[in-house]
Amino acid sequence: xPLELVTLPCLADNYAYLIHDPVSGATGVVDVPDxxxxxxxxxxxxxxxxxxxxxxxxxxxxxxxxxxxxATGAKVWGAAADRHRLPPLxxxxxxxxxxxxxxxxxxxxxxSGHTLGHIAYVFADSGLAFTGDSLMAAGCGRLFEGSPDxxxxxxxxxxxxxDATQICSGxxxxxxxxxxxxxxEPANPAIAARTLRVMKARAEGRPSVPSRLSGERATNPFLxxxxxxxxxxxxxxxxxxxxxxxxxxxxxxxx
Ligand code: ZN
Ligand code: FE
Numbered sequence: 001x002p003l004e005l006v007t008l009p010c011l012a013d014n015y016a017y018l019i020h021d022p023v024s025g026a027t028g029v030v031d032v033p034d035x036x037x038x039x040x041x042x043x044x045x046x047x048x049x050x051x052x053x054x055x056x057x058x059x060x061x062x063x064x065x066x067x068x069x070x071a072t073g074a075k076v077w078g079a080a081a082d083r084h085r086l087p088p089l090x091x092x093x094x095x096x097x098x099x100x101x102x103x104x105x106x107x108x109x110x111x112s113g114h115t116l117g118h119i120a121y122v123f124a125d126s127g128l129a130f131t132g133d134s135l136m137a138a139g140c141g142r143l144f145e146g147s148p149d150x151x152x153x154x155x156x157x158x159x160x161x162x163d164a165t166q167i168c169s170g171x172x173x174x175x176x177x178x179x180x181x182x183x184x185e186p187a188n189p190a191i192a193a194r195t196l197r198v199m200k201a202r203a204e205g206r207p208s209v210p211s212r213l214s215g216e217r218a219t220n221p222f223l224x225x226x227x228x229x230x231x232x233x234x235x236x237x238x239x240x241x242x243x244x245x246x247x248x249x250x251x252x253x254x255x
Contacts, residue, residue: 002126003102005168007207008041010034013172014060015209017130018047019123021102026050028101029074030121030130031170035064039071051101054078055132056118057085061170079110082117093119111158113151114141120158122165129165129213131158136169137211138194139177140222142253148246152225155245159213159223166210174198174208180255181221184248185233190218221248 006018010033017030018041028051029038042049049072054062056079065087069076077099080092093099099106099121106123111134118141121130133141134151135158143151158167178195185191194215198208216223224230225245231237236244 001103003104003123003128005126005128005166005210006041006045007168007209008037009172009207010037010064011060015168015170015172015207017168017210018042018045019101019126019128020045020047021104024102026102028053029068030168031055031061031132032064032068033060035067035071038064038068042072048072049074052076053099053121053130054086054089055120055130055134055170056115057082058115058133061132062087079117079119082115095119099123109154109157111135111154113143113146113148113154116145118146118154122161124161127162127165128168128210129158129161130168132170134158134169135167135216135220135223136171137167137174137177137209138181138198138216138220139173139252140220140249143249148249149242151249152242152245155222159217161213163212163214163217165213167213167216168210172202172208174211175202178219180252181219183255184221184251185224185230187233188219188229190215194219221252 004020008016014033019028027047030053075090077091078086078089093108095110097108109120111120114133226241
């Protein structure tokens with residue numbers, strides 16, 4: 001049985017995700033922008049939080065950890081590389097480490113670029129990837145600490161997951177990300193179709209995440225840096241994939 005997934009809006013435009021195994025009762029949260037909405041949802045569902053999974057050190061992903069841990073006693077997991085700037089960790093993780101949760105064993109992927117020490121959690125049996133501010137819906141995180149080459153390598157690891165994987169990312173930035181995607185590839189019909197779907201969801205108050213990896217491949221410019229049509233659109237035929245990615249990221253910063 002796949003894990004249950006709940007997408008929880010927090011703060012202005014952040015998301016936390018709850019995962020729950022109804023058999024064992026294991027309940028996790030990925031990132032803690034704010035403890036209050038998470039505690040309210042746990043109590044509404046009568047779930048007892050067992051695990052807190054952190055993707056990276058930015059305050060909008062960890063601000064509520066202290067309060068949530070105090071209220072629930074949940075175990076805190078996060079990157080060993082960022083131990084010095086994360087809340088106290090019970091389990092410090094590196095790429096390839098196993099994350100047992102209910103009936104599943106997740107795996108840690110290093111997805112540095114937005115920050116150094118940014119990790120993603122992949123629960124393959126349930127088809128879930130928690131990507132924080134690395135791969136995002138129709139976009140990727142800004143490069144605050146890592147290089148374009150590093151982020152491109154990180155995105156390639158996520159792009160190797162199965163098509164049906166649900167990408168659970170940390171922010172509601174999809175609308176503005178799609179405006180940029182359309183500016184880069186005006187002739188891509190999948191971007192226009194996705195834009196309509198996202199506008200409808202947002203108008204109805206629904207999150208635009210999680211998103212399928214197949215849809216990201218078709219519309220996310222940062223996953224499309226290796227495509228001949230993207231290189232042609234940028235006038236960068238013959239350039240390396242990483243160079244095209246770097247150009248896209250630089251253009252997005254100015255967009
Ligand atoms: Zn961040
Ligand atoms: Fe963030």
